[in-house]
Amino acid sequence: MLQTGQATDSVGTAARATGRTRAISAALAGNMFEWYDFLVYTYLAATIGKHFFAAQSDATSLLYSFAAFGVGFVARPIGGIVIGMLADKKGRRFSLILSVVLITVGSALPGVIPTYAQIGIAAPALIVLSRLIQGFSVGGEWGSSASLIVEWAPEGRRGFFGSLQSCSTTVGILLGSAVVALLTTMLSQTAMDDWGWRIPFWLAGVFGLTGLWMRAGMEDAPIYEHAKRHEQQAEGANDKRVLARRVLSATGIIIMYTVGTYIFLSYMTTFCTRYAGLTMKQALWANTIGGILSALVIPVFGHLSDKVGRKPLLLTCSVLFVLTSYPLYTLLASKPSVVVVTAVILYFDLVLALLAAAAPSALVEIFPTKIRGRWLTAVYAIVIAIFGGFAPFIATSLIAVTGNPVAPVFYVIFAALVSGFVIVKSPETAFAKLK
Numbered sequence: 001m002l003q004t005g006q007a008t009d010s011v012g013t014a015a016r017a018t019g020r021t022r023a024i025s026a027a028l029a030g031n032m033f034e035w036y037d038f039l040v041y042t043y044l045a046a047t048i049g050k051h052f053f054a055a056q057s058d059a060t061s062l063l064y065s066f067a068a069f070g071v072g073f074v075a076r077p078i079g080g081i082v083i084g085m086l087a088d089k090k091g092r093r094f095s096l097i098l099s100v101v102l103i104t105v106g107s108a109l110p111g112v113i114p115t116y117a118q119i120g121i122a123a124p125a126l127i128v129l130s131r132l133i134q135g136f137s138v139g140g141e142w143g144s145s146a147s148l149i150v151e152w153a154p155e156g157r158r159g160f161f162g163s164l165q166s167c168s169t170t171v172g173i174l175l176g177s178a179v180v181a182l183l184t185t186m187l188s189q190t191a192m193d194d195w196g197w198r199i200p201f202w203l204a205g206v207f208g209l210t211g212l213w214m215r216a217g218m219e220d221a222p223i224y225e226h227a228k229r230h231e232q233q234a235e236g237a238n239d240k241r242v243l244a245r246r247v248l249s250a251t252g253i254i255i256m257y258t259v260g261t262y263i264f265l266s267y268m269t270t271f272c273t274r275y276a277g278l279t280m281k282q283a284l285w286a287n288t289i290g291g292i293l294s295a296l297v298i299p300v301f302g303h304l305s306d307k308v309g310r311k312p313l314l315l316t317c318s319v320l321f322v323l324t325s326y327p328l329y330t331l332l333a334s335k336p337s338v339v340v341v342t343a344v345i346l347y348f349d350l351v352l353a354l355l356a357a358a359a360p361s362a363l364v365e366i367f368p369t370k371i372r373g374r375w376l377t378a379v380y381a382i383v384i385a386i387f388g389g390f391a392p393f394i395a396t397s398l399i400a401v402t403g404n405p406v407a408p409v410f411y412v413i414f415a416a417l418v419s420g421f422v423i424v425k426s427p428e429t430a431f432a433k434l435k
Contacts, residue, residue: 005145026214027145028168035172064228072131076139080381092148094235104208106134111201143377144351145225150364151221162361163302174291181284252422258388259415277335290349310362317355318420319431325409
């Protein structure tokens with residue numbers, strides 16, 4: 001028979017495992033819905049541009065549409081600061097419930113807003129409003145959810161559990177790609193342009209409500225509850241030099257993470273249809289296949305980062321971005337076969353998976369629990385706003401200015417060089433106890 005103490009420990013362990021599963025599942029679901037919305041918008045950017053932004057050419061409409069996409073990132077730092085502070089004061093659960101409510105509103109609005117032909121200038125204004133709401137809410141989403149997931153993870157497995165955060169991002173991207181690909185397969189081009197493009201945004205509202213239901217039942221991790229009960233200052237919180245080093249380390253990871261994500265995942269569909277000779281259907285299915293690969297390998301790389309550290313994976317990604325981005329984009333611009341284009345997309349997804357697997361745990365480990373919510377969330381939101389929000393717009397503009405369809409890779413190479421330098425100078429965090 002179990003002794004009373006053993007039985008109590010067993011019950012406590014089971015309860016903690018149940019709480020961990022519930023909390024992580026809820027956090028992952030909300031993050032997945034966030035990325036579903038953002039990728040659906042970029043996949044349908046050309047259609048949104050035609051319906052909501054009156055312009056003399058399709059290229060100009062596309063630029064306006066991507067500009068509206070980027071405007072949402074202006075609200076990210078504000079949301080990151082506000083929701084991040086709430087994550088430290090009120091808890092990760094509170095901040096994640098707030099963010100998913102706002103995400104649901106911002107995601108569903110494009111599905112019901114009348115077009116420019118119906119209500120004039122109010123149409124693009126409402127699109128911008130939806131992006132601002134979305135940007136504000138997402139500003140606090142990533143840092144809060146990543147913090148909760150890694151804080152719940154057992155010691156020695158933070159890389160694996162943190163990688164599930166990126167895996168949910170990939171699943172959201174995959175879901176967005178699959179939904180749009182399915183619609184373009186089932187509907188005629190006319191039907192898709194007229195009303196079919198709204199369906200993904202209606203689904204975003206349903207997904208968001210599901211995420212809200214899941215998050216209502218989750219709990220904060222014990223390490224957060226312990227930090228909240230103890231009022232002592234986090235180690236190094238008042239040392240400006242220590243805090244500056246932490247901010248710099250996080251910035252270095254995030255720059256490459258966001259630029260790589262938006263150029264190789266978000267913008268890739270637009271690039272392939274405009275410059276690589278693929279139809280929208282072919283490009284969407286190629287990205288869907290890439291998403292499946294990422295979802296499979298990211299947890300494997302996350303587990304690897306627990307064994308060898310975060311830095312080897314991050315630096316490998318940086319080096320490969322610098323060395324291979326230009327030649328492979330040049331190959332894409334030569335309009336090779338669908339098989340070759342798909343292979344290149346799979347390669348970039350695989351390389352990006354190295355970064356996506358190690359980044360969440362590495363970023364969470366940089367900041368102590370007591371100040372993690374406000375600093376991780378704020379830094380992530382600000383860097384994303386500066387380097388990621390306008391990445392598709394920058395890519396389109398670089399091509400328009402230079403006349404070279406391969407021009408976006410110089411933005412990626414720049415980001416990889418900057419990030420690689422910072423990562424080399426930063427300490428390894430994988431093997432230290434989470435504070």
